[in-house]
Amino acid sequence: MGNIAANMITAGGWQPLITGAVQLFFFSAVTIAAAYLSLKxxxxxxxxxxxxxxxxxxxQYILKHMKRSKIDLDLLQQMLREQGYFDYRKVEYAILEPTGSLSVLPKSDREDKVDVTPSNPEAEQRQQTNHIK
Structure with a gap:
């Protein structure tokens, strides 16, 4: 955009000025249309x-996704180290964002365990009733 404006000013005469104005108009229109379409x-x-x-x-590495995004193992490990993760096995998710940055969700320290004790609906009912009072 700046190059178009500079050419308009330095070329001299009406023809380059009009041509540059038309180019600026179309460039701006396409930019605004793309922004609008992105929103909608x-x-x-x-x-x-x-x-x-x-x-x-x-x-676990997802090699198919790494190949699709053209990220090799060395680059991914470097990006993980930059985020403070030196062991990929301690990472729950590593997501490559459209901006090129890497978002990392670490694994929790404890494993999620299923509570196998039978629930007591009467005790839960009393506990909920106590909170209402």
């Missing part, structure tokens, strides 16, 4: 900006 259409936004790609899932 999820499909257009997905095409224009991309979508996040999961590269590590539950401590």
């Amino acid at each position: 259409s999820r499909r257009f936004r997905k095409i224009a900006t991309g979508e996040p790609i999961v590269l590590v899932h539950r401590g």
Whole structure:
């Protein structure tokens, strides 16, 4: 855009001025239309900006996604180290964002365990009733 404006000013005469103004108008119109379509259409936004790609899932590399995003193992390990994770097995999710940054969700320290004790509906009812008073 700046190059078009500079050419308009330095060329001299009316013809380059008019041509530059038309170019600026169309460039601005396309930019505004793309921004509007990005706001209104999820499909257009997905095409224009991309979508996040999961590269590590539950401590395992997803090689297919790494290949699709053209990220090799060394680069991913470097990005994880920059986030403070030196062991990929301690990462629950590593997501490559459309901006190129890496979002990392660490694994929790404790494993989620299923509570196998039978629930006591009467005790739960009393506890809820006590909170209402």
